[in-house]
Amino acid sequence: MTASKTKTDSSVPSPPPQTVPPEGTCTPTLPGFTCGLDATLRIIAAKWKPLILYFLAQGGPYRYGELRRAIRDVSDKMLIQQLKELESDGLVKRTDYKEIPPRVDYSLTPLGHSLAEALVPLCSWGTEHMEEVSRVFAKREGWGAKGR
Amino acid sequence: MTASKTKTDSSVPSPPPQTVPPEGTCTPTLPGFTCGLDATLRIIAAKWKPLILYFLAQGGPYRYGELRRAIRDVSDKMLIQQLKELESDGLVKRTDYKEIPPRVDYSLTPLGHSLAEALVPLCSWGTEHMEEVSRVFAKREGWGAKGR
DNA sequence: ACAAGTATGCACCTTTTTGTAAGTGCCCAA
DNA sequence: TTGGGCACTTACAAAAAGGTGCATACTTGT
Numbered sequence: 001m002t003a004s005k006t007k008t009d010s011s012v013p014s015p016p017p018q019t020v021p022p023e024g025t026c027t028p029t030l031p032g033f034t035c036g037l038d039a040t041l042r043i044i045a046a047k048w049k050p051l052i053l054y055f056l057a058q059g060g061p062y063r064y065g066e067l068r069r070a071i072r073d074v075s076d077k078m079l080i081q082q083l084k085e086l087e088s089d090g091l092v093k094r095t096d097y098k099e100i101p102p103r104v105d106y107s108l109t110p111l112g113h114s115l116a117e118a119l120v121p122l123c124s125w126g127t128e129h130m131e132e133v134s135r136v137f138a139k140r141e142g143w144g145a146k147g148r
Numbered sequence: 149m150t151a152s153k154t155k156t157d158s159s160v161p162s163p164p165p166q167t168v169p170p171e172g173t174c175t176p177t178l179p180g181f182t183c184g185l186d187a188t189l190r191i192i193a194a195k196w197k198p199l200i201l202y203f204l205a206q207g208g209p210y211r212y213g214e215l216r217r218a219i220r221d222v223s224d225k226m227l228i229q230q231l232k233e234l235e236s237d238g239l240v241k242r243t244d245y246k247e248i249p250p251r252v253d254y255s256l257t258p259l260g261h262s263l264a265e266a267l268v269p270l271c272s273w274g275t276e277h278m279e280e281v282s283r284v285f286a287k288r289e290g291w292g293a294k295g296r
Numbered sequence: 297a298c299a300a301g302t303a304t305g306c307a308c309c310t311t312t313t314t315g316t317a318a319g320t321g322c323c324c325a326a
Numbered sequence: 327t328t329g330g331g332c333a334c335t336t337a338c339a340a341a342a343a344g345g346t347g348c349a350t351a352c353t354t355g356t
Contacts (some may be wrong), residue, residue, distance in 0.1 A: 032282065034220055037202050037267060039281045045193075047314070054185050064333055072182055075315060080334060089284045101323050102333045111280060118269035119185060122208030125266040126184030132259060133187045134180065136237045195343075197303040212303055223345060228304060249353050 004143050048082050050119055057116035061107035191237055196230050198267055205264035209255035248278050
């Protein structure tokens, strides 16, 4: 077995050969998160969440249908589902006008805004390196059955 | 591009009801990506990739085993798999010393480095808002069967 | 000799995530 | 009446993603 289960550390002979290297930069402040990045990822790691946040960040509040059309290829189910999670995580605010033909809109909370801002560099990176990125994808798709 | 919805307008009632709103900020330069963020996500959206990049970014090159121990809970399969993808995507460089007991190490390419830097804000966000984040998780887990 | 560590490969299987299609209640326009 | 839009909801797949465990080839420590 490889060392997965932290069995009893019965390591006797030469136990600390290499210590887990970087320990400073990431603050393991709270239980469960290895570092800030880890914490962040657990909140936005979903296919459409970053896009939703980013979209909401750049326009004012959006109505459900607008978002739906703006974010290409997202389905109702996914959009609603992720909006709900974002809402219950305190990143997005949902406003229901309780009107007869339904009218609802979504906007960012301050927390959501701050996260959206943290996403900006990623967006820039993608824009700046888009050629490389698309080359990568050409490779993946072109080569078909192997890479991934 | 704040509030305008392309209403250039058609006073004509029917056909173009609402156009996809924000079209400026994200540069839809290349086919397939709706914006830079989209492109970036397609490259790093995997459970361990951001963590791998981030780790590699803060120490020099790491040997396979070190990474394995450093990134808690990752399995051999996943680590290797994602390292390979990162390698073939040009973000990570693998150096095989071809020694008898295998010895290999991984480091970031310049491209990988730039991406890792774009991840810094996310890491900071997580660190800064870790309390909120863990509250969110307490809710999710505590409430069990409903939320998510 | 035997266990353990090194860096992977591979087959098999479970869990998560995402997608598809259809349906709801209500209103307006043709 | 039919059709469409609005904002969702639900049941049922399909597809990823992730995990476990065994194997390799070789060395070193016990």
